Amino acid sequence: MNTNGAAIIGCGAIAPLHARAIASIQNARLVAVVDSDPVQAAQSAQDYECEGLTDYRELLERADIGIVHLCTPHHLHAGMAIELLKAGKHVLTEKPMALDVPSARLMQEAAEHAAGQLGVVFQNRYNEPSVRIRQVIDSGSLGNLLCMKGLVTWTRTEEYYTNSPWRGRWSTEGGGVLINQAIHTLDLLQWFGGDIAAVKGSVSTDVLNDVIEVEDSAHACIDFKNKARGLFYGTNAYQANSPVELELVFEQGTLQQRRDSLYLWKEGEETLLCEPQSISSGGKSYWGTGHSRLIHDFYAHIREGRRFWIDGAEGIKALKLIAEIYKSSGSRNLVPQV
Numbered sequence: 001m002n003t004n005g006a007a008i009i010g011c012g013a014i015a016p017l018h019a020r021a022i023a024s025i026q027n028a029r030l031v032a033v034v035d036s037d038p039v040q041a042a043q044s045a046q047d048y049e050c051e052g053l054t055d056y057r058e059l060l061e062r063a064d065i066g067i068v069h070l071c072t073p074h075h076l077h078a079g080m081a082i083e084l085l086k087a088g089k090h091v092l093t094e095k096p097m098a099l100d101v102p103s104a105r106l107m108q109e110a111a112e113h114a115a116g117q118l119g120v121v122f123q124n125r126y127n128e129p130s131v132r133i134r135q136v137i138d139s140g141s142l143g144n145l146l147c148m149k150g151l152v153t154w155t156r157t158e159e160y161y162t163n164s165p166w167r168g169r170w171s172t173e174g175g176g177v178l179i180n181q182a183i184h185t186l187d188l189l190q191w192f193g194g195d196i197a198a199v200k201g202s203v204s205t206d207v208l209n210d211v212i213e214v215e216d217s218a219h220a221c222i223d224f225k226n227k228a229r230g231l232f233y234g235t236n237a238y239q240a241n242s243p244v245e246l247e248l249v250f251e252q253g254t255l256q257q258r259r260d261s262l263y264l265w266k267e268g269e270e271t272l273l274c275e276p277q278s279i280s281s282g283g284k285s286y287w288g289t290g291h292s293r294l295i296h297d298f299y300a301h302i303r304e305g306r307r308f309w310i311d312g313a314e315g316i317k318a319l320k321l322i323a324e325i326y327k328s329s330g331s332r333n334l335v336p337q338v
Helices: 015-023 038-048 074-086 101-112 128-139 158-162 183-193 291-304 312-331
Strands: 005-009 029-034 051-053 067-070 090-094 118-121 145-153 196-204 217-224 229-235 245-250 253-258 261-266 269-274
Touching: 005 015, 015 029, 015 038, 015 067, 015 291, 029 038, 038 051, 067 074, 067 291, 074 090, 074 101, 090 291, 101 118, 101 312, 118 291, 118 312, 128 183, 128 245, 128 253, 128 261, 128 269, 145 183, 183 217, 183 229, 183 245, 183 312, 196 312, 217 312
Parallel strands: 005 029, 005 067, 029 051, 067 090, 090 118, 145 229
Antiparallel strands: 145 245, 196 217, 217 229, 245 253, 253 261, 261 269
């Protein structure tokens, strides 16, 4: 299998970030793009100077393609990934890795028995503030983590959903703001906090009741086994896409992410630890700049025969947290994590 040859399935908004990242990796080559819309497939093939296909199954027997990027709607991830893994391909899937936890576990099981690897795109773990926060947690330099909060206040219009009918439907998107927009922030909260003891939350549809089946707003209280507490609020009912805000309070100081810069508040003084890169990622500003770094790292792990660290087991954690928020909202009870 030629691990230098790559394909992208799904030629929507996120695909260009993947294509640009592949083009910047030494010895890697985008061989084919796949989209069920023949016009979109042909246009993307022209843009990236590669083959354009309409049926992803054509990739299964291709010896010149070893890595496949899944940029498709949520409900297609699991089935495609399992087939590709069984065919010996490495698979890098956009979030969420699947529509629900049972489907994600099937993907994880397929990867455990496959020659290829499964990677999940949680690119915000590669953003500089996230890296620095994790370093502080691991070093213990500010003492124990006491509590943290994550805020996502974005906007999604009626046209956002009507132009892509798979969005806003339980059967194809798997949820709303939690599983699509805020999943990155929830992933960071669980990555920073560690094992979860219990979750209590609620969801609502505050604006687009006549347009979507799913929630556009949610909040949660997350208790971690290390006794830290996380609070989360996310909505698509704002009228702007504000930068994600994070705050982590430690025994000896507080870290705050504001406008993608990271600040340390300690002993009455605020210090800037890092600020956004000036180089555009080529995508929407609220996607962050981590896509290219994650994709480069995934290819490096494959090239060196190492297991990629954001694998199926890691990808399931955020999905499980989301499922527990939905469950808690329906029952109005605290949901212990097992």
